Amino acid sequence: MAEDYFEGAKLTVEAELVSSGKPYSGPVDVKFLKGSKELKKETVNATDGKFDAPLEYVAPDVEKTEKNYDLSVICTYKKKNKKLLKATIWPKKVKAYFQDQEETKLSHWDFLVKQKGVDDQELSAEDDGKAEITLMARAAYSINVEAPFSIKDDEQVTKGEYRDHIVTVKRNIKAKFVTPDVTKAPYETDSDHSPAVKQWVNRVSANAKDVATHGCDSFGSRIVFTVSADPPEDGRKDDKVYFEVTFGDKNSKRNNPKREVLTTPAVEDLESKSSGKKLTGHVKLKADGGTADFQVELGIAGGDTCEVKIGGTDGVKDAKLKIINWRKMYAQATKLSTSTKPSLASATAGMKPVFIDFEEDTGAAVNLTEGDAPANSVMSGTIFETGGKAKALVVGDHNAGPFKAKMKSKFKTNSLPCAHLIFCDYQYDAKDRVHDVTLTVAPGDEIEFPPESGSNVPGVYEPGGNAGGKAKFLKKDIRDGSDPIKKCKWKSTDDASKNGTVPADHILVDCTKYGNFVHIKMPAAAVAELDDGHSIEVALKVAYADGPYNGWCTNGDLHNVIALGRTDKRICGTIVHECGHAIQQAAETAGSFPGLPAPPHDRHYTGRGHFGPHCAKGLSASKYNGGQVMNTINAGASCTCIMFGSTGARTTDSTEFCDKCEPYVKAVAVVTVSTT
Ligand SMILES: [Zn+2]
Ligand SMILES: [Zn+2]
Structure with a gap:
C-alpha cells in the first residue's frame, strides 16, 4: 500500500535487512525514484540489519503538469532488491483565478474546494480574482461554484496543467x-x-x-x-x-x-x-x-x-412532466324514483380503452315521482307486455322533450360534455305514428274474433307490420292514454250511403293479448251488404308506436333514452352504444376525423333494423356483403363491437369499441356531445 504525502514532506526511511536468515551487515545500494526516474542514488552501510543512519529525503513538488506522482525507495544488497517505500505525493498549495464569460475578473468570488475525507473548504478570491488554496487532504481535489453558477471551463486544466487554475464561471439557473x-x-x-x-x-x-x-x-x-x-x-x-x-x-x-x-x-x-x-x-x-x-x-x-x-x-x-390525454364524459341519471338505477361500472369500463372517463354526476341525479314525471309517461306496463309493472315509465320521441328539460348537471353548460341518461321501463316512439289505411272486406271474408276463440265472423284484420317494421298496435295511444283507434268507418262499395262507424266492441287492438293486429268485426248493417254480395271498405286510422328499443340517442343529442329491465351489463352496453352515436360513431364523415383515413371503415353499415351508423366488426366479408348484412339476427353472434346495432342482440356482453372503431373514438372531439 502506497502512503500519501504532501509535496515537500520529509521522508525518513529505515529498514530491517536480512541475508541468509541473519541480520545483514555491509554495503547497500539505495535508489530514490520518482516513477521510474532516478532522483538520487547512494551507497550506505548497514550493521546488524539496520542502516548506520536513517535515510532522509524531501519529496519534490508536484509538477504543474501532474496531479500527483509516485515516489519509491529501493535498496539492493547481496544482489537482492527490496522496496523500502512506496508513496503518492500530492500538491499542498494551488492557485486559482476566477473570471466570468466576458473574461472579467470575479473579485471576492466565493467557491468551494472539495476533497475526500475532509470538510469542504469555503473560500473567497481576493480583490484581483485570485486565490491561493491550501489543500487539507493528501488527495485529489476539485474547485466548485454554487448554483445557479457553474464552471464553464478551467483553461489550464484543459491544457493539462493543474496547479494554476483559470476558472471561467457562468450563470446557469435550474x-x-x-x-x-x-x-x-x-x-x-x-x-x-x-x-x-x-x-x-x-x-x-x-x-x-x-x-x-x-x-x-x-x-x-x-x-x-x-x-x-x-x-x-x-x-x-x-x-x-x-x-x-x-x-x-x-x-x-x-x-x-x-x-x-x-x-x-x-x-x-x-x-x-x-x-x-x-x-x-x-x-x-x-x-x-x-x-x-x-x-x-x-x-x-x-x-x-x-x-x-x-x-x-x-x-x-431540471424538471419534466408527462401528460396523457383523456376525455371526461359526465352522466346525469334521470329516472322514476321507484326504479333502481343500474350500476354504470361496465359503461365506465367500456369507455376506458378509448380514453373516455365516464363518470356519473351523482349530485345531478333526478328521481321523478309519478307526479313529477311528464304527463302520460307513467302507465301500466301491461300495455307493452304481459305482467308489466303497474307504474312503468315510457319514453319516446313523442314525450322526450319534457325529459330533456330535466337535465340540470352543471357540466352541461361549462364546455364539458354530459350525457343525460333517461332511464325508462319501455322505450317506444309514438310521435306522429298513425296508420291510415283503407281495408277491403269481400263477401265470405272471415276472421276469428276474438282471435283463437274458434268463432269466425265477417271481418278483416290489419297486421302491425303494415305500419312499419317496428310498429306495434298497443291497446292505448301512449301519447295521451286514449283509445288508439282514431277512426274506423265502413261503407258499402255498392252504395256509399250505406255506411257507419264500427263500434268499439267490434274492434280488438292489444298486441300483448291478440298479437300485433287490429281485428275488425263487421257490424250487422255491413254484414247485410256482404250477404248481398257487396264488398265493404273499412277506413282505419290507428295510433301505434315503434318499439321496443333498448336505447335512443335522440338524434345525436346528449340526451340518451335507456331502457331498463335488462342486466346492468346490457344496459351499460346500450349506454356506451348511445354515447357512441352521440360522438359520431360508427364513423361516417371525414370532417369529424381530420388526419385519419376517411371513414367509414370496412364493416360500417346503416339501417338493418337500427337507426344510424353501426359496426359489424366480426362478420366475414361475405356475410357483411358490402353493408347489406344478410341476417341481422344471426349477425349478433359474430359482431363484437359495441356499435353493432340490429334486430338481433350481440351474443357478447362486452361494452367496448372494436379495433376498427377505436381510432375514430380516440380521435373524435368528445366536447361536441354538449353542444347540441
Ligand atoms: Zn345504434
Ligand atoms: Zn366497431
Whole structure:
C-alpha cells in the first residue's frame, strides 16, 4: 500500500535487512525514484540489519503538469532488491483565478474546494480574482461554484496543467414548473415524474390564457406552462429556461388541432424536429426572481401523450412532466324514483380503452315521482307486455322533450360534455305514428274474433307490420292514454250511403293479448251488404308506436333514452352504444376525423333494423356483403363491437369499441356531445 504525502514532506526511511536468515551487515545500494526516474542514488552501510543512519529525503513538488506522482525507495544488497517505500505525493498549495464569460475578473468570488475525507473548504478570491488554496487532504481535489453558477471551463486544466487554475464561471439557473404545480395533485407524480398524468382535453379554448387556470386544472387541450428558476430568487431577468416538448410515437393521426408549442406567448428559437414530434426552444424570465410562460396544444385525441422537459440549459434536465390525454364524459341519471338505477361500472369500463372517463354526476341525479314525471309517461306496463309493472315509465320521441328539460348537471353548460341518461321501463316512439289505411272486406271474408276463440265472423284484420317494421298496435295511444283507434268507418262499395262507424266492441287492438293486429268485426248493417254480395271498405286510422328499443340517442343529442329491465351489463352496453352515436360513431364523415383515413371503415353499415351508423366488426366479408348484412339476427353472434346495432342482440356482453372503431373514438372531439 502506497502512503500519501504532501509535496515537500520529509521522508525518513529505515529498514530491517536480512541475508541468509541473519541480520545483514555491509554495503547497500539505495535508489530514490520518482516513477521510474532516478532522483538520487547512494551507497550506505548497514550493521546488524539496520542502516548506520536513517535515510532522509524531501519529496519534490508536484509538477504543474501532474496531479500527483509516485515516489519509491529501493535498496539492493547481496544482489537482492527490496522496496523500502512506496508513496503518492500530492500538491499542498494551488492557485486559482476566477473570471466570468466576458473574461472579467470575479473579485471576492466565493467557491468551494472539495476533497475526500475532509470538510469542504469555503473560500473567497481576493480583490484581483485570485486565490491561493491550501489543500487539507493528501488527495485529489476539485474547485466548485454554487448554483445557479457553474464552471464553464478551467483553461489550464484543459491544457493539462493543474496547479494554476483559470476558472471561467457562468450563470446557469435550474428551472422548475410553477404551474402546473408538479408537487401537488392533480399533476403530482412520483419522484421520477415517469407516470403520465391525466389531462382531460375536451375543454376547448382558443387560448388557455383565457381560462383562469391556464389549463393547469387537468382540463383543456392547451396548457400554459409557467416556469421559474429553482429556487425562483436565483433567476434574473432574461435568464433562459429551455423546453423540449415530445409527442408520443403512437399518438392519434388526428391533426387538428395540431399538437404544437404555440407562439402565444412568444417563445424563442422554436424548432420542430422529427416531423413535429419534438419541439425545442426557450423562454426568458420576465424579471429578477420572475417567471416565463409557454403554451402547448396537446391535441384533443384520447390516449395521446406529451412529455415536457425544462432546464436552465438546453439539456433540459431540471424538471419534466408527462401528460396523457383523456376525455371526461359526465352522466346525469334521470329516472322514476321507484326504479333502481343500474350500476354504470361496465359503461365506465367500456369507455376506458378509448380514453373516455365516464363518470356519473351523482349530485345531478333526478328521481321523478309519478307526479313529477311528464304527463302520460307513467302507465301500466301491461300495455307493452304481459305482467308489466303497474307504474312503468315510457319514453319516446313523442314525450322526450319534457325529459330533456330535466337535465340540470352543471357540466352541461361549462364546455364539458354530459350525457343525460333517461332511464325508462319501455322505450317506444309514438310521435306522429298513425296508420291510415283503407281495408277491403269481400263477401265470405272471415276472421276469428276474438282471435283463437274458434268463432269466425265477417271481418278483416290489419297486421302491425303494415305500419312499419317496428310498429306495434298497443291497446292505448301512449301519447295521451286514449283509445288508439282514431277512426274506423265502413261503407258499402255498392252504395256509399250505406255506411257507419264500427263500434268499439267490434274492434280488438292489444298486441300483448291478440298479437300485433287490429281485428275488425263487421257490424250487422255491413254484414247485410256482404250477404248481398257487396264488398265493404273499412277506413282505419290507428295510433301505434315503434318499439321496443333498448336505447335512443335522440338524434345525436346528449340526451340518451335507456331502457331498463335488462342486466346492468346490457344496459351499460346500450349506454356506451348511445354515447357512441352521440360522438359520431360508427364513423361516417371525414370532417369529424381530420388526419385519419376517411371513414367509414370496412364493416360500417346503416339501417338493418337500427337507426344510424353501426359496426359489424366480426362478420366475414361475405356475410357483411358490402353493408347489406344478410341476417341481422344471426349477425349478433359474430359482431363484437359495441356499435353493432340490429334486430338481433350481440351474443357478447362486452361494452367496448372494436379495433376498427377505436381510432375514430380516440380521435373524435368528445366536447361536441354538449353542444347540441
Ligand atoms: Zn345504434
Ligand atoms: Zn366497431
